[in-house]
Amino acid sequence: MNNSKPVIAHLIYRFDIGGLERVMVNCINAMQNEGYQHIVIALTEVSDFAKHLNDSVKVYQLDKKSGKDLKSHWRLLKLLRKIKPDLLHTYNLATIEYHPISRLAGVKAHIHAEHGRDNSDPQGLNKKHNLLRQLISPFVDYFVPVSTDLHQWLDVTVGVSNKKNVLIRNGINIDEFHHLRNHQEDNEHQVRFIHVARLDPVKNQVGLLKAFAILVQRKKLTVNDIYLTVVGDGNEMQALIVLAEGLGISSLIEFTGARSNIAELLSNSDVFVLSSIAEGIPMTVLEAMASSLPVISTNVGGLAELVTDDETGYLVEKQNAEALSSAMEKYINNSKLIKLHGRSARSYIFKHFSEQKMVSEYLRLYQELLGKS
Template sequence: MKIIHVVYSLEMGGAEILVAQLCRLQRLHGHDVSVIAYSNLGTLGEQLVAEGIPVAVLGEAPLPRTLLRFLSAFKRLRPDVVHCHNPAPTLQAAIPARLAGVRSVLATRHSLVAPPYERGTEIAFNAVARSLNWIVGICDATCMNLQHTPGAVRERIVRVYNGVDPIVPAASADLPIKRGLTLLFVGRLAAIKNLPTLLRALAIAVARIPDLQLWVVGNGAERPHLDALVAELGMKQNVTFWGERLDVEGFFSAADIYCMSSLSEGLPMSLLQAMSVGLPAIVTDVGGMAEVVKNADAGLATPIADPSAMAEAILQLASDSSRRRALSENARAAYQQHFTLERMAASYMELYMRRS
C-alpha cells in the first residue's frame, strides 16, 4: 500500500513523533510510505530522510497555489492513502487528494479540540471533512468535542488511541545523576503546557520535602519566563532544564513521577512513553491524559491551574512508595493493552482499508 502522511512540519512535537514512528512501522510492514510537509523539514524530518523515508517540503504559499501543488503531487505519486494530521494539512490536502482519485483520505485531530471552539477553523474543517473517509480523534474527549463542532460530520468520527514505541530502559551508566525523588516533564515549553503551575506546586512541596527535584526536558518560547520564575521561587537547586533532547530514555528511566500541568491536552506521546516504563503520573484534569490516567488508575489528576492541589498530589506520591509501585504496575499494564504503536498502526490500517 502506498501511504502519504501530510503534516505542517516535522519539528519536534508529540504529533510529529507519532507520525515519524508510524511511518517507520508502516515501512517495516512492507508499505511504501512518504511524508509531505507544508512548512519545513524539521529535526524529525531530517531523521526520516536519513533513514530512507522520503520527506518532501512543499513550501509556504497562498492557499490556491498550495492546493494546486498538492493536487500535482498526488497525481504524480498516485497514493492509495493520504493521511492528514491536524486541521491545516487537512484543509490543504484533503480535497486535492480526492480530486486526484485517492481511495482513502482521512484526518487525525491530535489535540483536544476543547470549547470554546475556533469557530472559523472548525466550520472550514468540517466543510472539507465531507471529502474524508474518516475523522480520527485520539481520545474519547477529542471525539466528543468534535461531535459538537459546527457542521460536524458525526458519522465519520472515530477514536484511535495514540500509540508510541516503548522507552527502552537506559543502562545505569547513562542515567542522569539524581539528588532526591525526581519529577519529570518532557515536551514543548509552550504557554498551553502551563509549566508555572508545576513550578509553583513544586515550590510548595519542597517546603516539606527539600530534596525534591524536577527535570524539564524540552525547549520553547516560554523558557526565559520559566527561568525567571524558578529564580523568583528560589528553586534553582531543585529544577534542571535539559533543553531539547533526542536521547530521552535516561530521563524516563531515572525519574520517579511524570508530571504535566497543561491547560489543554489531547493524549501526549510523552505520557504514553512514561507509562511504558511504569512511571506514575500527576496530570491536570483535561482531555485524553486525564482520561487515560483515571481509567488505568495510573496516577492522579488535579484541577487546572491549581498549584496547591498539584503540590498535594506530589506529596501524596512522594511519601508513599507502595502507592507509587501499584500505580506503576497499572501504567505498564495499560500501555501494553491499549497504547502500543503496533495497536495504533493496526487500527489505522483497518481504517485505510474500510470505506466510511
C-alpha cells in the same frame, strides 16, 4: 511515483520533534513490511527529526508562508500529481483545508486525524475552525480522533457523522521501555519529578513551577529531597528560567532543552508531571507510564483515559497550582506509592495502548479505503 505498492501521503504542518510527529513516525516505521509505500509532506519545513523515519520514506516540504498562503495549495497540487498517492492522511487543523486540492489531484482516499485541539482554541469551540471542519467533511472519508474526548467533541460540537468518526488511540512500543529502571531503587530519599513537553502557554509550565515552589516552601525541601527536570524547548524557555529564579527554586530544577534520549531521562526519574490546559493523548505520558512512572496530570483532554486516581497517579484541576502541589506531595510523603503506582501504570499501557493495536487499526482503515478505490 513508480511503485507497485499503494502510496500513503502523510501531510503535516511542520515535521519537527513533537508528540504528533513521533506517533506518525512510529506508525510508519511499524508498517514498513505491510505492503505500503509512505511519503511525508510538511507544509512548512522539515527538521532533522525526519531522520527517525526508515530510509524508504521520502520527505518533502512546501515552504508555506505564515498566515494564508494560497500558493501552497498550488504547490501541493503539483506535488500530488507528480507522486500520485493513493491515500492522503492529514493531521490536525492546519492541514485539513488541503483535502479538496488532493481530490482535484486525483487522490481518491482521505483520512484526517485529530491529535489535539489548536493551541489558540483548547476547548475546540472556535466557530470558524469548526465550520471549516464541517465544510471539508464531504472530502474526507474518515476522521480519526486519538482520544474519547476528541471523539465526542467531533460528534457533539463539530457534527462529524458517526460513520466517519473512528476512534484510534495513540499507541506505544512497550518493549522499548522494558529495560528501564526506577530512580527510587538507587536513591530512596530524593524524589525526582520530570516534565516533558514543548515550552508553550498551553502546557502551563508557569503553573508547574508555582506548584513546585509551593511544595518546596511548605515542606522546606532541599535538593536532597526533591528535583524537577523540565525537558523541552520553546519560546517560553527564558521566561521560565527567570520565574524559577524569582521563586527561589532554580537550584532544584534543570531545563534540558529538547532531547532525543527521553527513555534514558525517564529511567532516571520517579514521577511524571503534566500541567497542560489542553491535551489529546500525549505520547510523553504513554512513555512515562510504560517506563513504570506514576503520572500526575491536569484533568484535560484524554488524560482521564490514562490516569486513575491513587492507582496509576493523580488527576487535578487545570490551572490550580495548589492542587498540583498537593498531588506531588503525596509521593514526597509516601515514596512507596511510586513503585506501586508505577507498576500499575505500565500494566495499564500494556493492556490498552499498545503500538501494535494502533497500527492494526490504521491498517484496517487503509485497506478498506484502498479496496474501494
